Amino acid sequence: EVQLVESGGNLVQPGGFLRLSCAASGFTFSSYWMHWVRQAPGKGLVWVSRINSDGTNTANADSVKGRFTISRDNAKNTVFLQMNTLRPEDTAVYYCARSQAGGTYYFDSWGQGTLVTVSS
């Protein structure tokens, strides 16, 4: 069974940093692209970042470019999101999701999410 389990969400002050993790199991992790998608309270889904299968190529939404970094450890079946210079508008549930390699593929599995709250 495919499982994605996020962790690392917390309350952090504006300007602070946080590192999210997503542990994967039940599939060949190194064959899939991985993504982070966030959802602010009461709002819609917003794609944040993605990383390719071997970690050599990433893409980020304009709203997080230069502040967030996605990475992965295929030996540990884990994808990370390093979030720096956090802003109140980054407050959201952060989901990790997988897709097959390539741009047109859909998100076929999602984790349950981890809550990040940015507030003083």
Next chain:
Amino acid sequence: SYVLTQPPSVSVAPGKTARITCGGNDNGRKSVHWYQQRPGQAPVLVISYDNDRPSGIPERFSGSKSGNTATLTISRVEAGDEADYYCQVWDSATDHRVFGGGTKLTVL
């Protein structure tokens, strides 16, 4: 950046048909995927590549596209279909995935 437009809400009586649209200025040349998100849960794929239904998704769910508007159709709507629905595409110009704003389906 690419924009997908969905109606904020759609209401339908049980047993009737719900249609949720997703507009984008180049949707005709993109693959549109649809997700269902029930309250407090993670999204679930219900339609891929405009009209493919994943295994486990009821046949009542179908997708179509006409010009630049994609449509998710839910036939014989049930109370359990009440959820938020999102369309999604890949914007090749930016290599970004894009979601529509979401549509709240209410079963009357």
